[in-house]
Structures are given as structure tokens and as C-alpha cells.
Amino acid sequence: MRDDQRKKVLITGASGLLGRAILKEFEVDGSWECVGLAFTRAKGNLRKVDLKDVGAVRALVSEFRPTVIIHSAAERRPDVVEQQLEASRQLNVVVSQNLASIAKEFNCFLLYISTNGVFDGKSPPYKPSDVPNPSNSYCIFKFEGEKATLQTLPKSSGVLRVPYLYGQVENLAECSCTALFQAVLNNTKSKSVTDYGMRYPTLVDDIAIVIRQICEKALSENDFRGIWHWSGSEALTKYQMTKIMAEVFNLDFSHIKPASEPPTGAKRSNNSQLDCSDLMKLNFGRHTPFRVGIQECLRNFVNVS
Ligand SMILES: NC(=O)c1ccc[n+]([C@@H]2O[C@H](COP(=O)([O-])OP(=O)(O)OC[C@H]3O[C@@H](n4cnc5c(N)ncnc54)[C@H](OP(=O)(O)O)[C@@H]3O)[C@@H](O)[C@H]2O)c1
Incomplete structure (x- = not known):
């Protein structure tokens, strides 16, 4: 061309x-x-x-x-x-x-x-x-x-x-989805993650x-x-996403608990599917399963032998 x-x-x-x-x-x-x-x-x-x-x-x-x-x-x-x-x-x-x-x-x-x-x-x-x-x-x-x-x-x-x-990030905190993985990695501290509000991670x-x-x-x-x-x-709460992140890398999840209260801060809708x-x-697009996509995005942030 x-x-x-x-x-x-x-x-x-x-x-x-x-x-x-x-x-x-x-x-x-x-x-x-x-x-x-x-x-x-x-x-x-x-x-x-x-x-x-x-x-x-x-x-x-x-x-x-x-x-x-x-x-x-x-x-x-x-x-x-x-x-x-x-x-x-x-x-x-x-x-x-x-x-x-x-x-x-x-x-x-x-x-x-x-x-x-x-x-x-x-x-x-x-x-x-x-x-x-x-x-x-x-x-x-x-x-x-x-x-x-x-x-x-x-x-x-x-x-x-x-x-x-969500996607490939420069650091975990760059996006709210990958930031959830910090709680999984930091397993010396118990943590509540919101189980309220459906997200459709894309x-x-x-x-x-x-x-x-x-x-x-x-x-x-x-x-x-x-x-x-x-x-x-896929309709997932942040708690459910965090659980999947732990599962795909066989990491401990016992320190993470679901919180059913709405998060504080700016008002967000509960389900805007x-x-x-x-x-x-039109046969546009592709739907990568969350489990597959997130594993690829987090791979560089975990030491899996
Ligand atoms: N993130 C989500 O979950 C989400 C969900 C729904 C819709 N969206 C929409 O999707 C779009 C992309 O979001 P994102 O998550 O990719 O955002 P992002 O990672 O926060 O990136 C924001 C971009 O805006 C640029 N920018 C900010 N201020 C600027 C300025 N004064 N002049 C020039 N560039 C400026 C930044 O450039 P530098 O970093 O180089 O300064 C950066 O490239 C946005 O329109 C957002 O509203 C995002």
C-alpha cells in the first residue's frame, strides 16, 4: 500500500x-x-x-x-x-x-x-x-x-x-481492576473487598x-x-474478580472477605450492564473470558514457579 x-x-x-x-x-x-x-x-x-x-x-x-x-x-x-x-x-x-x-x-x-x-x-x-x-x-x-x-x-x-x-498495566495500581490483586499478594493482612455492584470487566x-x-x-x-x-x-463483583485472580495463580485467598456494603466515595450505579x-x-469484537484475560495481565506481577 x-x-x-x-x-x-x-x-x-x-x-x-x-x-x-x-x-x-x-x-x-x-x-x-x-x-x-x-x-x-x-x-x-x-x-x-x-x-x-x-x-x-x-x-x-x-x-x-x-x-x-x-x-x-x-x-x-x-x-x-x-x-x-x-x-x-x-x-x-x-x-x-x-x-x-x-x-x-x-x-x-x-x-x-x-x-x-x-x-x-x-x-x-x-x-x-x-x-x-x-x-x-x-x-x-x-x-x-x-x-x-x-x-x-x-x-x-x-x-x-x-x-x-482492565488490561496490561504499568503497575497494579494503574487500574481499579488490577489493583484488586494487591490484596491477594499482601496475604499477611486480612482485607474486605466489596461484593456489591456488578461490574462487567472488559x-x-x-x-x-x-x-x-x-x-x-x-x-x-x-x-x-x-x-x-x-x-x-461476565457479571462479576470486585470480590468475585479478586477470587478468580487468586485461583488462576493458585494463591491463598483465605485472608480476603466479602463486604456487602456499597463502597464509599463518588456514587456509583449498582448494575449498568x-x-x-x-x-x-455485525459480528464485531471478541469476548476474552475474564479468567484468561486477567491471568495474562497479571502474569508479570507474580512469582509462580
Ligand atoms: N478505566 C475504566 O474503567 C473506564 C470505564 C469506562 C469508560 N472509560 C473511558 O475510557 C477512556 C480511557 O480511559 P483509561 O482508563 O484508558 O484512562 P487513563 O488510563 O486514565 O488514561 C487517561 C489518558 O488521558 C490523558 N490525558 C489526561 N489529561 C490530559 C491532558 N490535559 N492532555 C492530554 N492528555 C491528557 C492521559 O495522558 P498522560 O497519562 O500521558 O498524562 C492518559 O493518556 C476514558 O474516556 C474513560 O472515560 C474508562
Whole structure:
């Protein structure tokens, strides 16, 4: 393939958990020219840009001329959002609005990554057409980011909502799922882990496949637009996930007890299961079993003889 025939993708948040997997998926066969953006963790080929600097982002888009922009960057920790409301609104809402305006100016398809937290958890599973009712500031801002994207670029954007993510991490604390493994490893201390609230842990590599499939279909079909859902298929509490982590490495679990009280901190819904049948009907995606995916992600953090 000649260079000028290659599709071009710009990925925000490419140093993050999901963004790293997206970049890897688009780089896999050379058919896409990729630029990944990062901020505090910019290294290697990642370009450093503060997304709040709208002039710098516009200049970058003007220089690279992407066909697709995937907006994965966000402040995604609900408790941090509650503590830093204005800074988080700037990143999760204002940056998304600005990016949509830039994508419109340069005629790009924009895919905005959102969360199942836009739903209140009262009547799962949720279809893409169901009406959101977010219950904490993070989810309110993510929903505002969705609306800004779709309203600014109705003919050339989409939203992909995903639930609780896990993947290859730089350290266990990087993601809330792999952080649970710290309690398993630290077996000199008894620990309670919440057994309340269904999560649908989803491997970021599986989501990256779906994202690439969405972008390729959106480029070839002008009416493939709108809101989509993708989710892992297993309903697990954090306690159940922790138990599986111990089982796959034959580690002691007797020091971990289930806690049935809702966790403290920002309000989270109890079960915001996403209905992903629209994408499944298209044969999109992959569902890696949690047991298989998590073993691969944690392998480097355990000494198993
Ligand atoms: N994690 C989950 O369980 C989950 C669940 C549902 C939906 N989501 C959504 O999925 C997306 C990806 O989440 P994630 O877990 O991959 O997030 P993450 O690991 O926390 O990564 C966040 C990314 O945003 C970048 N970023 C933050 N502030 C920036 C700024 N001012 N300028 C430029 N880049 C900036 C970070 O860059 P540096 O690190 O280089 O500074 C990083 O690459 C988000 O939109 C999130 O809302 C996540």
C-alpha cells in the first residue's frame, strides 16, 4: 500500500490503559498511519500535547490531517473528578467540545469513548437508545462530552460506551481492576473487598478491536453513525474478580472477605450492564473470558514457579 493511500488515525489518551491498546491495534498491519497523543507520560513515538491547549491541538490536526480521531483521554477517576470539578469539566467536556469543532473543520470522523456510568443502574441492560441518567460528576461530564460530540458533528461522529476496563498495566495500581490483586499478594493482612455492584470487566484489547471495526465501517458507510455499546459478558463483583485472580495463580485467598456494603466515595450505579447486541449482530469484537484475560495481565506481577 502506498503511503498516500493509508488511512490516518489520531488517538488522544494513547499513554492510557485503553489508548495504548487502541494504538497497538491500529499499528498492527501497517494499513493505518497512526499518531498517539499523551501528556505527562509522553514517551517513544507519542506526541506530547496538553489537550486543554486548543491552539496546539488544532495545529497538530492541521499538520497530520487525520481521517479519524479517537478521543480516549479523560479524567476517569470519579473521586478525583469530585475533588477537582472545574479542571475535570475542562478536560472531559470543554476539550471534547473543542475536539469536535476541530474534527468538523478538518472533515474527520470522531469517535468519543464514553462509559456505562451514564446510566443509573435501575433497569439494565441498557440499549444505546436508552436515556442516560448519570449519578456522579464524572458520569455527568462524560454524558456532556457525548452530547457535545454528537451535536457538533452529527454526520461524522460516534460514541462508544464501555464499562469497567482492565488490561496490561504499568503497575497494579494503574487500574481499579488490577489493583484488586494487591490484596491477594499482601496475604499477611486480612482485607474486605466489596461484593456489591456488578461490574462487567472488559479487556481493553477486545475494545480496541471493536473500535477499529467501527472506524473502518464508518469510513466506508456514511450512515454508520451514532451510539454503540461494547462490554465483557461476565457479571462479576470486585470480590468475585479478586477470587478468580487468586485461583488462576493458585494463591491463598483465605485472608480476603466479602463486604456487602456499597463502597464509599463518588456514587456509583449498582448494575449498568450494556446491551451490545447491535455490534454483535455485525459480528464485531471478541469476548476474552475474564479468567484468561486477567491471568495474562497479571502474569508479570507474580512469582509462580
Ligand atoms: N478505566 C475504566 O474503567 C473506564 C470505564 C469506562 C469508560 N472509560 C473511558 O475510557 C477512556 C480511557 O480511559 P483509561 O482508563 O484508558 O484512562 P487513563 O488510563 O486514565 O488514561 C487517561 C489518558 O488521558 C490523558 N490525558 C489526561 N489529561 C490530559 C491532558 N490535559 N492532555 C492530554 N492528555 C491528557 C492521559 O495522558 P498522560 O497519562 O500521558 O498524562 C492518559 O493518556 C476514558 O474516556 C474513560 O472515560 C474508562
